[in-house]
Structures are given as structure tokens and as C-alpha cells.
Amino acid sequence: MRRGHNLLAVGDYNQAVVLDVIRRAPLGLSRVEIASDTGLSAQTVSNVTRRLLDTGLVREGGKLIVGPGKPRTLLQLVTTSRYAVGVHLDPTVVTYALLDLAGDVVADHRTLTPSAADPDTVIAVMAEEVRALLAREGVAPERVLGVGIAAPGPLDSAQGILLDPPLLEGWQHVPLREALARATGFPVVLEKDVTAAAVAELWVDSDEDRDNFAFFYYGTGIGIGLVVDHDVLRGASDNAGDMGHLMVQADGPVCGCGRRGCVGDLVVPYRLVQRAVTAGVLGPTASVDTPLDGPAEHIDFDETDRRFTEFAAAAGRGDAGAVAICEEAATHIARALVSVVNLLDIDHVVCGGPFWRRIAPVLRERIEALVAGDPALIPRHPVAVESSTIGEDVAAVGAGCLVLDQTLSPRPSALLIAG
Structure with missing residues (x-):
């Protein structure tokens, strides 16, 4: 279990810690339980949960009776408050998956990979498919945290560039992350497909x-x-x-x-x-x-x-x-x-x-x-x-989970002060 810190300078980290423990408890957790699980003070938990309630990420659910005294209110993740889109680019098929905040697949869709060797054409098709998927499910763009894309390597993750995938002709040094972000209007995370698949397995199980x-x-x-x-x-x-x-x-x-x-x-x-x-x-x-x-x-x-x-x-x-x-x-x-x-x-x-x-x-x-x-x-x-158990969508699901992971998972590296 990740432990929190009672420092005002790490408020975002503490919020991620709290959100993470709530996400892992489908029936909900009381504020007392959150404080116990995270090591955060009761006041810090109260402040963080108030922010989460205000943004609609969590809600107050049922009551927990623990001995005499006032029942404790359970806090639960609002899974439909935010979404992530995962895209998997394979030489044969492009897979799209819409995930809710819990990482569950709300909808998925597959298309044959466009035969055009021009990456710009393929990226434009991807963007249109993403928009169509959101429209079909009635998800407003402001509720989308971002798009994750899983692609064959090798890639330059720092620059978001697909370098020279052996089975994708014409895709040498393509700035895929920036191009898809520009085409969709969403933040984009780029990951190697096999790594995204492993991320999906970790997230689901x-x-x-x-x-x-x-x-x-x-x-x-x-x-x-x-x-x-x-x-x-x-x-x-x-x-x-x-x-x-x-x-x-x-x-x-x-x-x-x-x-x-x-x-x-x-x-x-x-x-x-x-x-x-x-x-x-x-x-x-x-x-x-x-x-x-x-x-x-x-x-x-x-x-x-x-x-x-x-x-x-x-x-x-x-x-x-x-x-x-x-x-x-x-x-x-x-x-x-x-x-x-x-x-x-x-x-x-x-x-x-x-x-x-x-x-x-x-x-x-x-x-x-x-x-x-x-x-x-x-x-x-x-x-x-x-x-x-995820099936053929595993890399697309993993790509979407990467977006959720950046939002929901506490990262100690975020505490480092840049020089």
C-alpha cells in the first residue's frame, strides 16, 4: 500500500494516493479507512476528499456501521465522471477502446488498418474514429482525460516518435504523439504495444x-x-x-x-x-x-x-x-x-x-x-x-490504462524538485 505525505507541497500526490485507494475498493471506503490505509492525517484526508467530491470524481455512498457511534460515510469512485480512449495501431487492424475511470471497457471498435502508406491519412482516420466512438457513447470531450496509443516499436518515447516499425511501410520517424494530439484535440500518451499490453494486465489484475x-x-x-x-x-x-x-x-x-x-x-x-x-x-x-x-x-x-x-x-x-x-x-x-x-x-x-x-x-x-x-x-x-482475459483489445485497453494511470496513480517522482 502506498503511503501519503502530510505536506502542502505534495497536494496533487496526496490526491492521487486517496483516489487510488478508493478506486481499489469497489464498495467504497470511509475517511477513517482512507487515513489508515494511506498514513495521511484526518485533516489531509478531509481536504483531499472535499476536492474530489467537488470535481465529481468521487461521491458519498452508503454508511458503514462500526460499533457504537455515528455511522461512517463511504466514498466511492464515480466511474462515469471521466473517460480515457485507447488506440492500438497494428499493421493488420486498428483497435479503439473507451474506458471509464475504473478501467472497464465501455465500448470498443476495430477497423482494418488503412492500406495507405501515408501516416497522415491513417492518423486522420484514427482521429475520426475516436470522435465517432465518443459520439456513439454520448461522452462529451471535456470528460475525456486523454488518448493513449499503443504502436509497434522501436519508438522514441521522449519525442513521441515512431522510428522504424518493421511491418509498417512508410512510418519512419513519424511524430505520432504530436500528430494524433493535434488531430483529436486531446493529450496523447504513446507506448510500445507489448508494454501497453502488460500495463493492461497489471491494471485489470x-x-x-x-x-x-x-x-x-x-x-x-x-x-x-x-x-x-x-x-x-x-x-x-x-x-x-x-x-x-x-x-x-x-x-x-x-x-x-x-x-x-x-x-x-x-x-x-x-x-x-x-x-x-x-x-x-x-x-x-x-x-x-x-x-x-x-x-x-x-x-x-x-x-x-x-x-x-x-x-x-x-x-x-x-x-x-x-x-x-x-x-x-x-x-x-x-x-x-x-x-x-x-x-x-x-x-x-x-x-x-x-x-x-x-x-x-x-x-x-x-x-x-x-x-x-x-x-x-x-x-x-x-x-x-x-x-x-482481456482479449484482442489488450493493447488498446493498456493504452487507455496509461492515461488513467497518469491521472489516478500516485507517482513519487512527481515529488522531486527540478533544479
Whole structure:
């Protein structure tokens, strides 16, 4: 539990502390309980809660009877007082999620990623979709705290620039944060997609069992979000989590990076579709005929999405060829995850992303068994491999949670005095 400070100079921090403990108590908390949980004085709690009531962020709810004396009034979060919008830019699909103040998804929406390589066109479409989403739900712009956008890396978080995402042609050095803020009129937070997914899991499920976990992101590409001691690991430039170039097959095909056997090049959806076409599991198509040892350029991601659904259905029916391809993919993924588990000593792997749910019935249990039985696994504790309960929206939800986190979560760093 975070503790507060009884200094007037940190009023905003104390407000975040109080708001955070109220948010985590759905039935509400009394002022006495808030003071006990936060370490703040009764007077400070009274002052802070008065401000929160005045701004409509909390309300007085029921009464709490504790022995003789006057019942205590419970304070509850007004979840519909403010909202956040999360957007996830994937080469295949753009996902939009509207979150209330509790982080619950009020509405979501998906569109195919515009094929135009001109980022300005795509950003304009995003802004229009955000406006349409708010209009459909009757949310006034002044009740929106901001927009979070999750995007493939690498990115420059300080400048809000998308640097050179490998599967988004024409998106080199795009000032995405500033451009989307200008187009929507809202403050914008930019985060790497795999990190946003990990943030979503922390926000939705903050149980102690989730103190150390990895989020295996399975979308058009793959990546991994990392959480250690309940903190998201972002790295020196906020680009942690690029696991695609972990080598898992010494004699594998040549990756675009020039090395052989990189896990990303072996298991991403369009590669599995290619193998399914080659094996006769799926009928031929001219749209996913990139050589297995060639670069991932000019892929028709819309058709890959459709054909991957067919492939996952075939594997689910027990088609021998599709199952064999999935077995091989599970082996590669498990080897990469063992390296991550060994490095960080995590005990949970949460899997999700736009393509995961379709293939999870075939892959999840197999990956968990392969991780547990790998002779290279060092930690002796069990490693659970689970599917995200959030679903395909996980990165968009995480992007929205980042906006809420900046508003609701107390940050000790805010107490530092700039020189």
C-alpha cells in the first residue's frame, strides 16, 4: 500500500494516493479507512476528499456501521465522471477502446488498418474514429482525460516518435504523439504495444500472483511485455520487449536481420499461413507467397488475417498438417520463453494479442508443457502459461490504462524538485 505525505507541497500526490485507494475498493471506503490505509492525517484526508467530491470524481455512498457511534460515510469512485480512449495501431487492424475511470471497457471498435502508406491519412482516420466512438457513447470531450496509443516499436518515447516499425511501410520517424494530439484535440500518451499490453494486465489484475510475469504478444508480429516486482520494465529507451530475434533454431531460415532461426520469423501468423499453404492445409494464394527464407515485405495482411482464421480452425479440428505446424510453432515459442524465464525468474506468462485467441486452444497447453519440460529451464518453481482475459483489445485497453494511470496513480517522482 502506498503511503501519503502530510505536506502542502505534495497536494496533487496526496490526491492521487486517496483516489487510488478508493478506486481499489469497489464498495467504497470511509475517511477513517482512507487515513489508515494511506498514513495521511484526518485533516489531509478531509481536504483531499472535499476536492474530489467537488470535481465529481468521487461521491458519498452508503454508511458503514462500526460499533457504537455515528455511522461512517463511504466514498466511492464515480466511474462515469471521466473517460480515457485507447488506440492500438497494428499493421493488420486498428483497435479503439473507451474506458471509464475504473478501467472497464465501455465500448470498443476495430477497423482494418488503412492500406495507405501515408501516416497522415491513417492518423486522420484514427482521429475520426475516436470522435465517432465518443459520439456513439454520448461522452462529451471535456470528460475525456486523454488518448493513449499503443504502436509497434522501436519508438522514441521522449519525442513521441515512431522510428522504424518493421511491418509498417512508410512510418519512419513519424511524430505520432504530436500528430494524433493535434488531430483529436486531446493529450496523447504513446507506448510500445507489448508494454501497453502488460500495463493492461497489471491494471485489470493487480493480484500478488502477477508481480512477476511476461506478456507474450501475438499479433502481426510478436513481442514480450515484462513485469518484475509489479513494475513494468521499459528499458533505457522504452523499447524493451523485442523478442523476435531470439534464436531458437540454429539451422532455421534466414531472418531479415541476417541471422538464422529467429523466433519471430518462424512463428508469426503470416509464416504459419505460408507453411499451411505449402503443406496443402490451405489452398494456394498469391498474397502470402513470400519465400520462407525471404524478408517480410509486401505482405497482404488483410488476407493473412483471413487465412490465419482458416488455419486455426483446421488445427482446432485436428487436421494433421495444421497440428504439426502448430507443434513446431509451440516448440519455438517455448524455447524463447524459457530464455526469458531464466533471465528474469518470472513465474507467469500471459498470452494475448490480435491473433492469439484463435490459436490458443491448440498452442497454450502445449507451450506450458514444453516450458515445464525444457532441460534448459533453471528456476524450480512452476511457470504458468495463461491466456489474457482481456482479449484482442489488450493493447488498446493498456493504452487507455496509461492515461488513467497518469491521472489516478500516485507517482513519487512527481515529488522531486527540478533544479
